Amino acid sequence: MIIKKRTKPIKLYKFEALFRRLDLEHPKRQIASETYAKSIAGYRGERSLDFPLSFLPEQKYHILHDLRLNDGTHFFQIDCLLLSSNFMIIIEVKNITGTLIFDSIFNQLIRINDNKDETAFSSPVVQVNRQVEQLQKWLKLQKFPSIPIEPLVIIGNDKTVIKSTEKEKSQNLSQFVLPYYVLPEKIKELEDRHTTHLLTDECHCTLSNQLLLKDTPLEFNILQRFYISESDLIKGIQCTNCKLFSMHRTYGTWVCNRCMATSKNAHLQGLRDYYLLINNTISNRQMNDFLHINSPHITKHLLNSLRFKTIGTNKGRKYVLNFDFE
Template structure:
């Protein structure tokens, strides 16, 4: 069946584009500031590697979905709350007939779906490892999204799901019902065509205002967040103090005139201190006092710290609480550390 796509310049409908996840930003900052001999260091390093690989896989699959953007409404990295529980969805593609959930998996080793035992495993040649079953995961997302739409008086639009394997070189094996798995699991490049095939079959079904539904969902989306210091039993005093270099991750940049210089790689960065203040707000708590940031940045001059805080673009001083706080409109809801 041949399906024609018509593109119009400026007609893209990706209403929430993927950025580096807040949790990944936190783990990267934590790894850089945690002494290598800390008991949690290797586990934190592994979290950075796993989450980086997952993010890279999502970006790879996003590229394939660009073909759908002119006609559908796409939300990347949706995070919603239903019945007091937060749930994440890698991709929501909303069409005039349906909502499609696409969960992305990035595995280099061959993967195996066993429909007889409901198992999902990988085999890297040295050992076979079991993981949470992706189909059970995406089915739970489907149910949570259905409940969320019901709670918010949204249309009872059909919801389908797929699992996109990001690496085209990853071998997908099946033990048991091949047809069941192949109807859900595909390499990322094939998912858009499965969606278009579904749409063709539903062309006589009821239609919905996909832009309106998409923007309603977008209004309620938040970045997934959690306190990773508390989760790993790490106290702020364990973190290495100093201004961190964003190029080589060395903590301990030196102030030279109007800039900060990294003694390891030579990077000159005028915004390095502001970036490290942002890390404190992200890792420790969303407010601070002069003494706390003086210790965190390892700066001896109270005047220098006071000037940094006064000039920080996203902070204001609360006379009532006698502390520095994030401006209400100073931070985008999608918290990404500045790269300028």
């Protein structure tokens, strides 16, 4: 049973909004693009779990994707958590192409790409083992009974080659690191190992609900992250056809000055961009400035028609933006 489903991370929407409104020649665009590429690869890697997890008995496992919990000292993030009445599984997903060499001496992951270039990453084995310790600490803090927690590192790309620096340790490594398509068989192996029923059905459900309740998504300000000023953003309403920021309002319709395409609701994307990049509240004046609308009357009409919650009164009134990104 999926208790928390996987959704597209809000940070990916923020990157997409940034790229819409950042000049192609902006000095921070390249580094933002590289970070986005890593984030989208990670998301695709996590999605590789969907098929193997679909083989699990629905009532036997509670599945929670993308959890962020606090162990009392630090926050920690789990890509996927499987909870049964007998044990738990923490899954850390890596979607890295090329040849991966797990170096157990220096606790590094070394990637060799097609050009034979080597890149070092922190060890996901160390990472997932730390998550086990933190989850155990969290369970104790929440006064839940102790339950075995198994760590797994799943490689989300079936073309990735997995190796170890020490042949004698490869067998041990294979107990923790495996390609995504053998996950059902690995879970069956763990089931055979953990046969003691430790959680009642009630405790099983209570624990799942508490995990969901304590999940704390990371707040991510993308402009601050890349030291980009709000003044660097391209303002206006983007044409739904030619993608230029060249639409103006004529008789209740947005019309592109360049290609003459029309739209009734092109301003919605602009408000979403404002929400993703700047703030979750907006005033009449701020909307006028960000979307280049010359009429405060039109802006007020558009905001009121969307029935957003308001805070403040008169000139201090702001609208609380609310969008569904699933």
